Amino acid sequence: xxxxxxxxxxxxxxxxxxxxxxxxxxxxxxxxxxxxxxxxxxxxxxxxxxxxxxxxxxxxxxxxxxxxxxxxxxxxxxxxxxxxxxxxxxxxxxxxxxxxxxxxxxxxxxxxxxxxxxxxxxxxxxxxxxxxxxxxxxxxxxxxxxxxxxxxxxxxxxxxxxxxxxxxxxxxxxxxxxxxxxxxxxxxxxxxxxxxxxxxxxxxxxxxxxxxxxxxxxxxxxxxxxxxxxxxxxxxxxxxxxxxxxxxxxxxxxxxxxxxxxxxxxxxxxxxxxxxxxxxxxxxxxxxxxxxxx
Amino acid sequence: xxxxxxxxxxxxxxxxxxxxxxxxxxxxxxxxxxxxxxxxxxxxxxxxxxxxxxxxxxxxxxxxxxxxxxxxxxxxxxxxxxxxxxxxxxxxxxxxxxxxxxxxxxxxxxxxxxxxxxxxxxxxxxxxxxxxxxxxxxxxxxxxxxxxxxxxxxxxxxxxxxxxxxxxxxxxxxxxxxxxxxxxxxxxxxxxxxxxxxxxxxxxxxxxxxxxxxxxxxxxxxxxxxxxxxxxxxxxxxxxxxxxxxxxxxxxxxxxxxxxxxxxxxxxxxxxxxxxxxxxxxxxxxxxxxxxxxxxxxxxxxxxxxxxxxxxxxxxxxxxxxxxxxxxxxxxxxxxxxxxxxxxxxxxxxxxxxxxxxxxxxxxxxxxxxxxxxxxxxxxxxxxxxxxxxxxxxxxxxxxxxxxxxxxxxxxxxxxxxxxxxxxxxxxxxxxxxxxxxxxxxxxxxxxxxxxxxxxxxxxxxxxxxxxxxxxxxxxxxxxxxxxxxxxxxxxxxxxxxxxxxxxxxxxxxxxxxxxxxxxxxxxxxxxxxxxxxxxxxxxxxxxxxxxxxxxxxx
Numbered sequence: 053x054x055x056x057x058x059x060x061x062x063x064x065x066x067x068x069x070x071x072x073x074x075x076x077x078x079x080x081x082x083x084x085x086x087x088x089x090x091x092x093x094x095x096x097x098x099x100x101x102x103x104x105x106x107x108x109x110x111x112x113x114x115x116x117x118x119x120x121x122x123x124x125x126x127x128x129x130x131x132x133x134x135x136x137x138x139x140x141x142x143x144x145x146x147x148x149x150x151x152x153x154x155x156x157x158x159x160x161x162x163x164x165x166x167x168x169x170x171x172x173x174x175x176x177x178x179x180x181x182x183x184x185x186x187x188x189x190x191x192x193x194x195x196x197x198x199x200x201x202x203x204x205x206x207x208x209x210x211x212x213x214x215x216x217x218x219x220x221x222x223x224x225x226x227x228x229x230x231x232x233x234x235x236x237x238x239x240x241x242x243x244x245x246x247x248x249x250x251x252x253x254x255x256x257x258x259x260x261x262x263x264x265x266x267x268x269x270x271x272x273x274x275x276x277x278x279x280x281x282x283x284x285x286x287x288x289x290x291x292x293x294x295x296x297x298x299x300x301x302x303x304x305x306x307x308x309x310x311x312x313x314x315x316x317x318x319x320x321x322x323x324x325x326x327x328x329x330x331x332x333x334x335x336x337x338x339x340x341x342x343x344x345x346x
Numbered sequence: 347x348x349x350x351x352x353x354x355x356x357x358x359x360x361x362x363x364x365x366x367x368x369x370x371x372x373x374x375x376x377x378x379x380x381x382x383x384x385x386x387x388x389x390x391x392x393x394x395x396x397x398x399x400x401x402x403x404x405x406x407x408x409x410x411x412x413x414x415x416x417x418x419x420x421x422x423x424x425x426x427x428x429x430x431x432x433x434x435x436x437x438x439x440x441x442x443x444x445x446x447x448x449x450x451x452x453x454x455x456x457x458x459x460x461x462x463x464x465x466x467x468x469x470x471x472x473x474x475x476x477x478x479x480x481x482x483x484x485x486x487x488x489x490x491x492x493x494x495x496x497x498x499x500x501x502x503x504x505x506x507x508x509x510x511x512x513x514x515x516x517x518x519x520x521x522x523x524x525x526x527x528x529x530x531x532x533x534x535x536x537x538x539x540x541x542x543x544x545x546x547x548x549x550x551x552x553x554x555x556x557x558x559x560x561x562x563x564x565x566x567x568x569x570x571x572x573x574x575x576x577x578x579x580x581x582x583x584x585x586x587x588x589x590x591x592x593x594x595x596x597x598x599x600x601x602x603x604x605x606x607x608x609x610x611x612x613x614x615x616x617x618x619x620x621x622x623x624x625x626x627x628x629x630x631x632x633x634x635x636x637x638x639x640x641x642x643x644x645x646x647x648x649x650x651x652x653x654x655x656x657x658x659x660x661x662x663x664x665x666x667x668x669x670x671x672x673x674x675x676x677x678x679x680x681x682x683x684x685x686x687x688x689x690x691x692x693x694x695x696x697x698x699x700x701x702x703x704x705x706x707x708x709x710x711x712x713x714x715x716x717x718x719x720x721x722x723x724x725x726x727x728x729x730x731x732x733x734x735x736x737x738x739x740x741x742x743x744x745x746x747x748x749x750x751x752x753x754x755x756x757x758x759x760x761x762x763x764x765x766x767x768x769x770x771x772x773x774x775x776x777x778x779x780x781x782x783x784x785x786x787x788x789x790x791x792x793x794x795x796x797x798x799x800x801x802x803x804x805x806x807x808x809x810x811x812x813x814x815x816x817x818x819x820x821x822x823x824x825x826x827x828x829x830x831x832x833x834x835x836x837x838x839x840x841x842x843x844x845x846x847x848x849x850x851x852x853x854x855x856x857x858x859x860x861x862x863x864x865x866x867x868x869x870x871x872x873x874x875x876x877x878x879x880x881x882x883x884x885x886x887x888x889x890x891x892x893x894x895x896x897x898x899x900x901x
Contacts, residue, residue, distance in 0.1 A: 119769060144771030152769075158762035161755070168752075169759045173771030175752055179780060182751035183744050189751065196752070236771050 069097030072271050073148065073240045078117050078127035080110070080295075087113040089295040090127070095240060095271045100262065102286035102303070103275045106315065110295040111275045112153055115242050119143050119150050131240065144173050149233035150242035153275070155225050159218035163209055163228050166217050167200040170235025200235060207231045207261060223254040227261065240271045247278055259285055283307055291315070357478035358413020361429055364470030365409050367463050368402030368436055371395075374460035376443065381450045382522055386458065393522050394443055397529040398464050401439070404536060405432045405471045412478060422486035426478040428540025433472025435532025439525060440465035446521040483541055487548030496549045497556055503546065504560040512571060515578045520845050527841065534871075565735060569728035570720070579727035581843050586734035587613075587796050589835035590741045592819040593828065594788035599817065600826035601749060602781035603761030604660070605668040608675025609816050612786040614808035615651050616644035616793020618682065621700040621803040622693060628700045630693050637706055641794045648790025649783040651678075656782035660775065663764070675813050682805040699804025706733070706798050713798070730799045737795060741788050742828055748784070749826075757781060818856070822863055824870030833871055 073095040080088040088110040095101050103111050116122040118129055120138040128135050131146045149170075158166050175196060181189040204210050207227040212220055217228060226246055233241055246262070247255045255278065262285060266272055276282045282289060283303040291299045291306055293315045299306050306312055372395040376385040383393035391399060410416040412425035440461055447457045490496070510530070517523045537543040550557040572578055595609045622631045623640045635643070659670040686696025694700065705714030705726065713729040748754050756777045759767040768774050797803050815838055823834025842852055863870075 121765070121769060140768045141771050141773060144769070149771075150769060152766065156763050156766035156769075158759045158766065160762055161758060165755055165758075169755050169767065169772060170770050172752060172756055172759075172773070177752055179748060179753060179784060182753055183747045185747060192752070232770060 069099065071096055072132060073118075073273075074130045074133075075118060076128055076130070078114065078124045078129065080113050080117050080122055081125045086295050088117060088124070091292070091295070091297055092127075093273075093290060093297075095273060097271060098266060098269060099288065100266050100272045100274065100286045102282040102289040103273060103292060104277070104279070104282055104289060104306075104312075105292035105298075109292040111292055112244055113295075114292065115150060115244055115273075115275065118242060119148060141173065144236050144238075147237070147239035148242065149236045149238035149240075151226075151229040151233050151244055151246060153244040153248065155222075155229055157217040157225055157229055157232070160216060162214050162216055163204060163220065163231075164197075164200050164213040166228055166232050167203050167235045168196050170232040171196045171199060174235075174237055203231045203234050204228075206234070206264075208257075223250055223257070226250065226254075226258065230261065230265075234265070238270065240273065241265060243272060243274045245275055245277065247276060247281055255281055279307075355413075357426075357429075357474040358409065360470050360477065361405065361409035361412050361425070361474035362414070364433065364467045364472075364474060365402050365405035367467030367470065368405060369399050370402075371460045371464035371467055372399035372402065374463060375458040376460040376464075377447050377451065377458050378456045379447075379451045382446060382519055385460070393517075393519075394525055395460065397439070397525060398436070398460075401432060401436045401529060401533065402467065404533060405429065405436070405467075408432065408536075408540060409471075409474070412474070420481070420483070422484050422489065422545070423541050424481050424483045425540060426475050426480045428536050428542070429471050429475030429478065431475075431532065431536040431539050433468050433470070433475050435529070435536070436468030437465060437472055438468075439529060439532070440468055442525060442528065446525070450521070485548075486541055486545040487551070489545060489548070490552065491549075493553070496553055499546075499549055500553060500557050500560055504557075504564050508564045508568065508571075511568075514840075515581070517844070523841075523844050527837075566732075569724050569731050570722045572725075572728070573723070576725045576727045579725065579731050581840060583727055583730050583734055583799055584843070585836050585839040586731070586738050587792050587799070588816070588819065588839045589832050590734070590738050590792040591789045592816050592823075592831050592835045593738075593741045593745050594785040594792075595816050596820050596826065596828075596831050597745060597748065597757075597785040597788075598781050599820050600831075601754060601757040601761070602778060603757075604778060604781065605664070605671070605817075606782075606785075607668050607672040607810070607813055607817065608655075608678065609671070609785075609789065610808045610810075610812040611675045611678035612648040612651060612789035613793040613796065613812075614678060614682065614803075614805075615648045615786075616790030617797040617800075617803045617807075618694060618700075618793075619644040619647050619790070620794030620797030621703055624700075624703045624797065626700055626703040628695060628698075628702060630695070630700075637708070637794075637798075641791050644790040644794035645787035646790070648793070649787035652783040652786030653779060656779050660778045660782065672810070672813075675808075675810055679805050679808055682808070694803075694805070697805065699802055699806075700797075701802045703797055703801045703803070705801075706730075727799075730795065733795060734792075734799075737792060741792075744784075744788065745828060753777065753780065818860060822860070822870055824872040827870070827872050830870050830872030 071094050073093070075091065075093045078088055078091045079086070091110075091114055093101070103114070105111050113122065117124040117127075117138070120136070120140045120143040123138040129138070129143075130136060131143075131148060134146070136142050136146045136148075158169060161169070175192045177186075177189045177192050180186075201210065201213065204213050207230055209220075209224055209227055209231065212224060212228075217225060220228065230241075230243070230246070243262070247258050250258060259281060262272055262274065274282065274285065283306075286303055289299075289301065289303050289306040290297055291309075291312045298315060299309045299312050301309070372391045373389050374395075375388045376382075376394060378386060380386045385392060385394050407416070408423075408425045408428045411419045411423050412429065443461050443464070444454065444457055447461065448454050491499075514523065514526060514530075517526060534543070537546070568582065569579055591609070591613045594612070595606060598604050598606050598609070620640055622629050623634060623643070625634060655671065655674045659667060659674075662670065681690075682694045683696055684690050685693040686698075688696075705712060706729075707713065711717075711729075713733075714726055716723050716725045717729070718724070749757075756767065756772045759770070759772055760774055760777060764774060800807075819834035819838045820831055821834075822838070823832070824830025845852070
C-alpha cells in the first residue's frame, strides 16, 4: 500500500462489526499490464462499501479476483477468516455472490428459473434421486421453488416470475440479477454497476433495495460511476486509479479529496455535470476488455 | 402484391374457389396411365387424389374462417398464414405429381385435367393467403370444451396417428410415399402456423394423463395390427433404437449445449458389450450374465467411455469439442477394427465382427419365435419391439425428469451463459461430465439390444455418417424436446428404409432437406418456445405471444 493513502481512524469509525471479507494485497497482472496492483480491502458486517474510479481502473478485474473468476497473481481473499481458493464455486459456497456489469442473466430461462439456478450450490439432489423423484428431490425442489418466489417478491418481481428474462425491462433484469445472487445465500454481495443505464426513479428503487439488503445483515460492495448514488449509499468508499487504491475513507472525505476529483472527474470546479456523460458512456459501451478472459 | 394486400376482401372468395377446385380435382382423373395406385379413374379417388382432397378440406376450413360462417374463429385462428402454407404445399404437391407422372409414363402429355386443376387450386389458395394480411390472434389453447369431448378428440387424434403410420408403412410406391410425407408435413405446418395446433396442444395439456395413456395403448397395440408380418416391425425396431440413442444425444446437445459428432461410438460400445457377452459362438468373453445385467454393463461401459472422452476434452468448448468428439468416433471405429487378435487383443474379431448372436431369452420366452398372444401372431421383431418400447419409456423418463430438475436447470444455464453459471455456483464441469456420461449410458443400453436384434455387430455400422444422422434427428426434430426428437428419428430412419431407389441420392436429398429446414425452421419441427425465440430474435410478435402465454401460465 505504498501509494494508497489510508485513513485508518475513519475506516474503524465507520465499521464497528467484525470483518467479513478481507482481501489482502490482491494483484492481477496480464503479461506486463498490472490491472490490479496490491489492493487490500476489508468489509465489515452490515456495511456498504463503494468502489469508484475512472474507466479501466481495474474495478471489475478486482471483482473478478474476489469471486475467483480470475486467479489473482498475488494476494489472497478470505471470508470469515478462512482463505478461499480462487474458484467461483468455492467463493459462492463460502458466501459471496456477484452481479455483472453487463447483465448476464440466462436470457431464455424464466425469472423464476434464473433464481432457482442460484439455489444450485445450496442443494444437492443428484441425478438418481432426480430421476426416481425421490423424497430428497421433492423436498429440495419445493424448497427451491418457495425460496425463489420469496426472493422475487423481495426484489419486487413476483408478478414477472414466468417471464423469460430476455423479455423483462432493463431495470427488472438488474433486480433479477440481484435476486439470483441472493439465492446463493451470500453474506457479501458484490454489485457491479447496479444502476448503469437506469433512469433516476429506477436508481432510487435500486438504492432502497440495497439498503434493504444491508439491513437484512449482508455486507454489500458496489462499483458505480453515479457519484450521487455512491455518496448517498455507502458507508465507506475506495477510489481505484490505475489498479491501485488512491483514497479510502468516508464518502465525505473521498468527495472532497482533491486527488479524487483530479483523477476521476478531471476538473475541480463542476462535479455532477461532468459525471453524467461519463455514466452514459459506461452504460452503453462494450464490456471492458478485462471482463472477458477467454 | 403489397398494394393488393390492402384489399383483403378478395382473399375469401379466392380461397373458397381454390379449395373447392382442390377438392374437385381429387374426383377427377390425374393421368392417362394407371400409375401411382391408378389415379386415372374419375370419381374414385385413390392415393394422390385423396391427399389433394385432404388438403382441400383443410383449405376450405381456413377459407370459411377467412370469409364465411366460421368467421368468429378468426379471433383465434389466423387463416392468412394457414392458407399460405397450405396453398404453397398444394402447389408444390401438384408440381411434384407432374414430375412423377412424367417420370413414370415418359411424358407430361399423360397428365390429365385433375392434376392441373389441383395446381390452379393450390396457387389460388396461396394467392388468397398472401392477399390477406397476417393478423394477431389470441392463443386458442385456453378454449376448453367439455372434458368428455376433449377426450374424444384425443382418442381421435391418436387413432388418426396410428392409422396414418399404418397407411404410410403400407405404401410401396416411392413417389406416393414422398408425396404423402410432403402432404403430412405441409398439413402439420399449416396447423402450427394457423394456430390450430396450439388448441390441440392445449387439449393434450389439459388431459395429459389421458393423452399419454392413449398414446401408450396405441403404441402397444401396433404389433397386433401387423398380422404376423415382420417388415414394419423391423423398421419400427430400428426407429426405436435410433430414437433412444438420439434422445441420449439430446441431453448432450439439446440440454447442455455441447456438440458431439462421434456419438454413434457409444451405441457401438453397447452393441459390442452385448455381442461379446452373448451366447454367440464368436463371443470373446466367457462370462454370460443375464441380459438385464449385460444391458447395465453396456450402459456402464459407454458412460465410462463418455467420461474418458469427456474429462480431458470438456475444458474446450464449441468447435474444438466438436473436432475432438469427431476424432473420438473414428478412434472407436478403428479400435474395433484392430482388436482382432493380430493388431491387438482378441475382443471384436476385427472386420469380421461378431456374428450369429442368438436371440434373447427371458425366462424361457424365446424372442426368436413367433408367439401367439390373444389369437394374433407376434413375430420375432414384435418381441423386440416391446423390449425397445420399455427401453424408450425408460429413456424418456430419464430425459424429462433430469430436464425438470436442478440438474436440468444447471445444464440450460451452462448452455445460456457458462461463465455466469459458474459465478452462480453451478458445478459446470461436473454437469458437463454428467451430460456426457448419462447420455452415453442411454445409448449403450440401446446398443446391447441392437446387437441381439441385428444378430451381428461389425465396425462398419458405426461410421461418422451415423453420428451425423443422429445429430440431424435431434436438430431437425427440435433440440431439447422429446416429441421432436422422436419424430426426427422416425423420419430419418423410416424414409431411407422405404426409399431404397433413392439410395444413390440419399445424402444429396438429406443435405437439401437440411439446408431448407435450417433456412425455414431452424428451431426444428417441434420446438420449445424457448428455442423458437432463440432463432427468431427479431420476431416481436412471437416474443409478445410468448409473454402473453407466460402471463397466462402465471395466473
